[in-house]
Amino acid sequence: PKKVGALYNEWCKKNMRVSSAKSMDELCAPLVRKVEQKMAWVPPDTEVTPEIACESLEKLKERFPEYVAVAEAQMKSAGSEEAKKKEHLDKAKKLKKRLDEEVRKMAQAWGKSFVDDLGKTVRDVSLEVLGTASAEGPRDALAKSLEDAARMNVRGVETKLLQKLDEAVGTWASKAAREAAKAAEL
Secondary structure (H helix, E strand, O other), rough: OOOOHHHHHHHHHHHHOOOOOOOOHHHHHHHHHHHHHHOOOOOOOOOHHHHHHHHHHHHHHHHHHHHHHHHHHHHHHHHHHHHHHHHHHHHHHHHHHHHHHHHHHHHHHHHHHHHHHHHHHHHHHHHHHHOOOHHHHHHHHHHHHHHHHHHHHHHHHHHHHHHHHHHHHHHHHHHHHHHHHHHOOO
16 A cells, blocks of 8 residues: 555556646646545555555445554544644744844844944044045045945845745754654654
């Protein structure tokens, strides 16, 4: 029964004739998933024939009544694993949302402070170097130009941080899931 899904996928890709923009893998995946779900109700030592593979779930339960309790226990176990995965995914989403808010706040506060400090420094240095005899308009234009460039760069830094945050939370989630699976095995 474990090999039936792969065999069915191979057969489906060779024999399905559909004009679609989707790949054969995408078209066959739901059918393969359905067959694999049905094969969970067939004992592992059973030689699976095409007739067995094509039977409905109810008929498989009638054909293998002694295996129904085992299959139901496996389904519950898989359901609890799925629940753990979903719980883990929900935690990752919650963590990402919260960190996203915090990173945005921090980047905006840092960005405003950086732009203000830069503008003040440029104005002070240009006044010091050029003296009071130089026109204030061009000095302000210089400072404004650098402030605008800094604002754009700060937004870029914020965007990159948020992208990195997505990646980092994804890495955390996969490592945490592996650790939880190892702990469950022990």
